Amino acid sequence: MPTEVQKLKINYKTMEDFKHFKEYGAQELSMLEDLQTNFVEDEIDSPFYGIYYGDKLVARMSLYKRDAKYDQYFDPPQDYLELWKLEVLPDYQEKGLGTKLVNYAKSFKMPIKTNPRMNSRPFFEKMGFEPVTYSVERDLGENPLVWYPEGVSEQKRGIE
Amino acid sequence: MPTEVQKLKINYKTMEDFKHFKEYGAQELSMLEDLQTNFVEDEIDSPFYGIYYGDKLVARMSLYKRDAKYDQYFDPPQDYLELWKLEVLPDYQEKGLGTKLVNYAKSFKMPIKTNPRMNSRPFFEKMGFEPVTYSVERDLGENPLVWYPEGVSEQKRGIE
Numbered sequence: 001m002p003t004e005v006q007k008l009k010i011n012y013k014t015m016e017d018f019k020h021f022k023e024y025g026a027q028e029l030s031m032l033e034d035l036q037t038n039f040v041e042d043e044i045d046s047p048f049y050g051i052y053y054g055d056k057l058v059a060r061m062s063l064y065k066r067d068a069k070y071d072q073y074f075d076p077p078q079d080y081l082e083l084w085k086l087e088v089l090p091d092y093q094e095k096g097l098g099t100k101l102v103n104y105a106k107s108f109k110m111p112i113k114t115n116p117r118m119n120s121r122p123f124f125e126k127m128g129f130e131p132v133t134y135s136v137e138r139d140l141g142e143n144p145l146v147w148y149p150e151g152v153s154e155q156k157r158g159i160e
Numbered sequence: 161m162p163t164e165v166q167k168l169k170i171n172y173k174t175m176e177d178f179k180h181f182k183e184y185g186a187q188e189l190s191m192l193e194d195l196q197t198n199f200v201e202d203e204i205d206s207p208f209y210g211i212y213y214g215d216k217l218v219a220r221m222s223l224y225k226r227d228a229k230y231d232q233y234f235d236p237p238q239d240y241l242e243l244w245k246l247e248v249l250p251d252y253q254e255k256g257l258g259t260k261l262v263n264y265a266k267s268f269k270m271p272i273k274t275n276p277r278m279n280s281r282p283f284f285e286k287m288g289f290e291p292v293t294y295s296v297e298r299d300l301g302e303n304p305l306v307w308y309p310e311g312v313s314e315q316k317r318g319i320e
Contacts, residue, residue, distance in 0.1 A: 026303040030294035047296055064300055084301030115301065134190035136207055140224055141244030141275065143186040 003097065005104040008048040008060070010035060017057035023085045049104060051097050059097040061086040063105055072138050073113055073146055075155040080111040102127045112147040121145065163257065165264040168208040168220070170195060177217035183245045209264060211257050219257040221246040223265055232298050233273055233306055235315040240271040246280070262287045272307040281305065
């Protein structure tokens with residue numbers, strides 16, 4: 001069965017699919033509201049990428065490009081990706097789908113920042129993500145992990 | 161037994177106390193490192209507030225003042241507090257200690273933003289915190305709750 005990563009079209013089917021994921025919250029409800037106030041489907045720009053088995057959405061992540069001017073993590077400062085809500089449905093785990101999604105994120109060749117839940121930290125570390133030097137001003141309650149493409153390193157300015 | 165909220169002194173005893181809390185991570189390890197590289201104790205500025213029973217730290221929270229220039233949540237834009245790691249040790253729950261900490265945070269009369277874990281959302285809502293209108297650019301993977309002091313309302317600019 002082909003399992004390619006694709007950018008998700010936001011329509012009522014996708015919204016129903018989203019209800020199967022644990023991390024369903026304000027973001028999804030907001031998108032549903034946008035959909036309900038627009039007559040044309042599929043026109044909403046979505047930060048979600050996913051993998052289908054047949055017509056069933058079985059894995060997803062959210063990916064958003066942050067502008068270089070907000071970059072407090074990377075040296076040199078540059079556009080980077082924030083990754084969140086990486087999740088594979090229980091029956092489809094251990095098949096490499098999480099790895100496929102993260103490799104897709106890496107394929108943009110931009111640095112990536114994520115703030116994973118405790119139990120997914122080992123997975124991200126296996127994927128080459130590293131902890132940053134903690135800074136209260138910048139990180140507050142987060143313990144982010146980051147991935148550096150070649151030629152990129154930790155920004156020292158952000159932690160001084 | 162008196163249970164007053166106090167700003168925590170950062171010394172080796174506090175660092176040992178912190179190990180009893182579930183949300184122990186990069187922030188605590190960074191403070192421990194600061195302590196180890198300084199000879200004088202109690203000199204490190206800490207964002208932690210706590211409640212002791214005798215000499216046992218039984219509840220804590222982290223509170224940090226954000227400058228008005230970073231305010232994307234409140235109208236008019238102003239200095240506000242970020243609250244995180246609110247936690248009461250299991251044997252000391254249901255005694256109003258969490259309420260006492262949050263009331264202490266409110267006593268600064270500044271707006272408060274927090275990004276609580278799912279299971280503590282009802283507590284914060286009972287304490288008068290409200291969800292904000294979700295914005296992907298601003299909130300990404302967060303579903304924050306905020307508290308508005310009198311005269312403060314939701315910032316519309318942040319969600320346009």
